[in-house]
Each structure stands twice: as C-alpha cells, then as structure tokens.
Amino acid sequence: MEKSIWNLDPTHSEIVFKVKHMMISTVTGNFKEFSGKVETTSETFDDAVFELDIESASIDTNNGDRDNHLKSAEFFDAENHPKISFVSKNYTDGKLEGDLTIKGVTKTVTLDLDYNGTAVDPYGQTKSGFEAVGKINRKDFGLTWSAVTEAGNVVVSDTVTMLINVQFVKQ
Template identity: 60%
Template sequence: METAVKTKWNIDKTHSEVGFKVKHMMISTVKGHFEDYRASVETSDDSFSDASFSFSAKIDSINTKNGDRDDHLKSDDFFNASEYPEMTFKSKSFDGENLVGDLTIRDVTEEVTLEVDFNGVAVDPYGQTKAGFEMRGKINRKDFNLTWSAVTEAGSIVVADIVNLAIDAQFVKEV
C-alpha cells in the first residue's frame, strides 16, 4: 500500500494570532498573545481531513500590553520562561471540527481539544495558496503548574483558573 504524499503548510504570521483571555479579579478580562511562534500543518489534500498540526511559542514573547504583568507571567509564579522557554502543541486527531492534541507548558503535558472552524482554502493575489482556521478552547492553568494565586481584600480571585484560547491561523502551502 502506498503512503499518501503529505503537503506542508506553514503559518502566515502576518495574518495569524495566538491569543488567550483570562478573567482578572472576576470583573474584567485580560487579553494577551505570543509574538514569537511557529506552526505548521501536514496534510494529503486541501480538505485537511488527515491534517497533523504542530505549534511552539517562545514564552518570552508573551504580550499582555503591560510589561510588569508580562514579567510576572514569565517568572516561576507562572511559566518560568528561564527553565521552560517554549510551550508546544502536537495534534493527535482532527475531524474537521475538533482538534485534539498534547499541549505542553512548563513540565506538564495534557491532552486538549480545540473547536475549529476551517474557513477554507484560497489563492492570494501573489499566487500563494492559503488556508484559514479559527480555533477556540479552554484550559485550566493550574493543570500546567501555573498555580500562582492571590485574593483581594474583598475576596476576589486575582487571576481565574480557566484560560480561554483564541487562535486565528492562516497557513501558506509550501510549493
């Protein structure tokens, strides 16, 4: 039996964002993203029915629009970027709507499921074939040893345990 030839697609960072949202003091939402990341997909056709996704992000590239908060997130209270400089994701299955894979943050790997909207394939004005995806999911940060916690004088939790993931990804087909 012949193995299908896989095509590789690489992230188009100009048209992509790897973001997250988390409740702050249970009254507002803080958004952030990673600026330095890599992602690719391998698939045998443009339906992406057998797609295999991989992703990594440099923890030092976290950006929440607040330098002090970013430094705290990079510290051992959260990501410990000096010891664990990257987070990674490697897919196990994709059925067109759900992407299941192993997410590794710090020293912990957990299986996560992302809901996926596959927005299709198009050729841009420069002749490049591109594919677009919107991915959403939730993780419990404490599952990944991001356990820092504080409570305000009024009893509000400073940082919620649940982190919402929001990934908008456009991939470019290798030729």
C-alpha cells in the same frame, strides 16, 4: 494524494488568550513569536497533523510589569521553559484534539476548530485559514500562582480561554 506541508504565516496569524481578573474584568494578551506547520494528504485537512510552537517569553498583555510576572517562575518560567507547544492527534467534526505542553507539563486538550477555506493570494501562494477556540485550566500546567483580594475574590481565574487564528502557506 501525496503529503503536503503548510507553514504558518505569522504576519497573518495571532495567538490570543483571555483570563478573568478579580472575577470582574477580562485581561487579554497574546504571544508575539510563534511558528507552526500542518502536514496533510487531504484538501479538506481531514487527516491533518497540526504543530504549533510558541515562545513563552513573547507574551504581551500591554503591561510590562504584568508581562514580567507572567514570564517568571510563578507562571510560565520562560527562562527554563522557553516553548509552549501543541501537536494534534485527531481532527474530526470541528474538534481538534492534541497534546499541549506548558512549563514542561503535557495534557491532552480539545479545541473547536473552524477551517475557513483555501485561497490563492495575489502572489500565487496557496493559503489556508483556521480559527481555534478552547479553554484550559492553567493550574493543570503548573501555573499555580494565586492571590485573593480582601473581599475574597480570586485575582486570576484558573480558566484561560485561547483564541488561535492562523493562516498557513502551502510549500
């Protein structure tokens, strides 16, 4: 089978993250602007290479002041590091391993990946859907800002949960 290219459909995709705030509640945010593709020769995506580019300045937590802080040098430094990227290296048994780059730091991460299947939409386009979940330590990527409350609680947890729901369109 020849190699096929699948481009990410942003209107049917989302990139969400969750992080504990003061260790008593969870803040949810997402990125509004991203692109990606998959290259594969397999109908089951066994040999797929996934690529994802996220605009760091597109972060949205439903709070403008917090979003501006997250875009600042204390977190994503969106002005100097406008892209967050992921390129897969291996996909086996529901695990997707790849290089995640945030703020100029690249680390290998492993995500749980569910392939939800392939279908043809009413317009004749072939689409495939995936859901990925994983956790990273934000400090591994240079997102080291921290504060402690008077009671000794950490304001922002080091652990960030990523939830990536994406749909790709066969080219």
